Structures are given as structure tokens and as C-alpha cells.
Amino acid sequence: MNKWAIGIIFTVILLALAIYGLYEMKDVDFDDFEKTYEIVNKWTLPNELEEISAIAWLGNNKIACVQDEDGIIYTYDLNSAKIIAQTEFYGEGDYEGMTLLNNEFYITESDGQLYRIATLDSATYKPEVIETDFDYTNDIEGLTSLAPGKLLFSVKGKNFADEEDNYKGLYEYDIQSRKLDSTPKIKITLTIEDFEKISGAPGKELSPSDIAVHPTTGNLYILDGEHPKLIIIDTSGKLLKYHLLDPEEFFLPEGICFTPNGRMFISNEGKGGDPNILEVKLLK
Known part of the structure; x- marks a missing residue:
């Protein structure tokens, strides 16, 4: 052979x-009686968003969506339940995280390469491409911002410039200086006791698929797609809440965003079902 x-x-x-x-x-x-959330609304997405990987709130009941294979930002209207516009910013890639900072879009690939898009007013846009010091081994999937002019990356793979594996690091990138701080801004260290706070937790692993900052509390909401759950930490990394997500409803949760008043949306890829966006209300 x-x-x-x-x-x-x-x-x-x-x-x-x-x-x-x-x-x-x-x-x-998964016991329905132990759910700590309620699905308020559901939008089934078209085939173009089969592999939806990140979402961002635009206002006026519109959500920006990225799927991981093509460099296109889709504008999805929740009222009409349709894609109403799209902006092509690059070719094929592995686009995983997206956030709005200073009214500009930042999109990251899994290797940490950034794309800066200033507007969605045209069908095509040539972005600024920004190299960071990450690579594919870090497997970047989450992107948000805690401070003006600063981006915050979550790693799904190995930590940056650090061989410890007992935590997941959140790393800050300065837009002005174009520098990535190799020391984690926040370390997420979850113990077995943390995971046992909710009985029957499937998997003790943490594989962040996206991250968002709550608009009023400032706490960080970290989504796990491989072992469907949502954890809430403060800016010191302390675990505040832990929510199991029913795999029948969250087959592959990959994106999370908030409205200014705290409505929460989670997007799911279409593997095992139709891609969708869910409006989720936490009950505890």
C-alpha cells in the first residue's frame, strides 16, 4: 500500500x-426544566449564511453578518427576515470574528489578520489589511473591544507567546500603535468546581467561538460553539455566570452581539440544521 x-x-x-x-x-x-434562558425570537437564514461566523448590531433592527469562507459583510434585516445588502471586502478566507469600533468594522481571520472596513455603503470596499503577531495555531474566533482604540481577541487554540494551557487568554491590540500585547489582558481560568456549578455540564473544555461586551454591565460574554455554552466573566476573568445551551437549539453557536439596551443575539451555523439568528433572554 x-x-x-x-x-x-x-x-x-x-x-x-x-x-x-x-x-x-x-x-x-439536556433537561428543558433546567434551562437558564429563553429563546425570544428566531430567524432562519438563507444559504448564503450557511456558515455564519460572526455578527454585529447595526441598529434599526439590522445585523451585520460574516460567514467564514467569503469576504462579504451581509446586512440582515430582522423585520423583513432578508439580506438587504452586502459588501464584498476580500476574497476567500477564514473569517471568524467581527466588531464595530469607532463606527468602523474590524474583521479577523483565524490567523489574526485584520480587515478594517469604514463603510457598508457600497457593494465593494477595499479594506486596510492589518497584520498582527498571531498565527493559525492561536485559532482566533472572537473579537470585541473593551477600551477606545483597543481590540480584544479571544483564542480558541494555544495562547500567544505562552505555553501554559490551564487558561484561555484574551489579548489586547492597540489600533494606533499597531501593537499586540503578548501578555493576556484577561486570563480565563475555569476550575472543575466552576463547571460543577451546573450539574451535568457537557465537557469541561472551553473553546471560545465569539466574545461580546454587555453594553450596561461591561461584563464579557464568551460563547463556546464546540461544547454549547455561554459563560459570563468580569474584566478580572472571574466567572460570574454559566449557561448551558441546548445542542438541539444551538447546534453550532458561532456569533454573539448586543443592542445598546442589552438585547442579546446568538447566531448558529447550519451544520445539523438551518443557520439561524436567535434572540436570547437569560433567566438567571
Whole structure:
């Protein structure tokens, strides 16, 4: 048997194991009576947003959406439940995080490369491309801002310039100086006791798929797509709340955003169901 055949067989086996593990995790017996949230509204998204990876609130019941393969920002109208505009800013890529800062859009790929888009007023826009010191091993999926002129990245993979693996780092990037602080702005260190605060928590891992700042409390809301849950921490990294998300409703949660008055929206990729945006109200 040649090396190519062995490689193909090995890849197929790994894929099968990954899929099996995913579905085993989704089969967790989730008790509806223990839900700590309510789904207030649901919008089923069109095929263009099958792999929706990030969302941002635009106002006037409109949400900006990015999907991870194409460099396009889609404007989705919640009232009409339709895409009403789109702006192409780049070609194929791996677009994972998006936030608004100083009325400009910042979008990150999984390797930390940034795209700065000033307006959605045209069908195409040539962005400023900004290199950071991240790479694919960091696997960046979340992007937000805690301070003026500063972006905050969450890593799903390894921490930046640090081999410790007992926490997930949130790293700050200064827009003006074009510098990434290699020391985490916030360390998320979750103990077994943290996860046991809610019984039956599926998985003790934390794989941040997006991050957002609550507009009134300033607390950080961190979404986990691989093990569907939402954790809330303060700016010191202390765990405040922990919400399990029903895998039947949140098959692959990848994006989160808030309105100025605190309405929360979570987007789900279409793997295992239709892509959607859910308006979620936390009950505790």
C-alpha cells in the first residue's frame, strides 16, 4: 500500500472519529426544566449564511453578518427576515470574528489578520489589511473591544507567546500603535468546581467561538460553539455566570452581539440544521 493510500485512510478515520465525538457530545440529555434562558425570537437564514461566523448590531433592527469562507459583510434585516445588502471586502478566507469600533468594522481571520472596513455603503470596499503577531495555531474566533482604540481577541487554540494551557487568554491590540500585547489582558481560568456549578455540564473544555461586551454591565460574554455554552466573566476573568445551551437549539453557536439596551443575539451555523439568528433572554 503506497503512502498516499495510507494517508487517505488515516484522514478518513480521523474524520469519522471527529464526527462521532461531535454527535456523542450533542446527545447529552439536556433537561428543558433546567434551562437558564429563553429563546425570544428566531430567524432562519438563507444559504448564503450557511456558515455564519460572526455578527454585529447595526441598529434599526439590522445585523451585520460574516460567514467564514467569503469576504462579504451581509446586512440582515430582522423585520423583513432578508439580506438587504452586502459588501464584498476580500476574497476567500477564514473569517471568524467581527466588531464595530469607532463606527468602523474590524474583521479577523483565524490567523489574526485584520480587515478594517469604514463603510457598508457600497457593494465593494477595499479594506486596510492589518497584520498582527498571531498565527493559525492561536485559532482566533472572537473579537470585541473593551477600551477606545483597543481590540480584544479571544483564542480558541494555544495562547500567544505562552505555553501554559490551564487558561484561555484574551489579548489586547492597540489600533494606533499597531501593537499586540503578548501578555493576556484577561486570563480565563475555569476550575472543575466552576463547571460543577451546573450539574451535568457537557465537557469541561472551553473553546471560545465569539466574545461580546454587555453594553450596561461591561461584563464579557464568551460563547463556546464546540461544547454549547455561554459563560459570563468580569474584566478580572472571574466567572460570574454559566449557561448551558441546548445542542438541539444551538447546534453550532458561532456569533454573539448586543443592542445598546442589552438585547442579546446568538447566531448558529447550519451544520445539523438551518443557520439561524436567535434572540436570547437569560433567566438567571
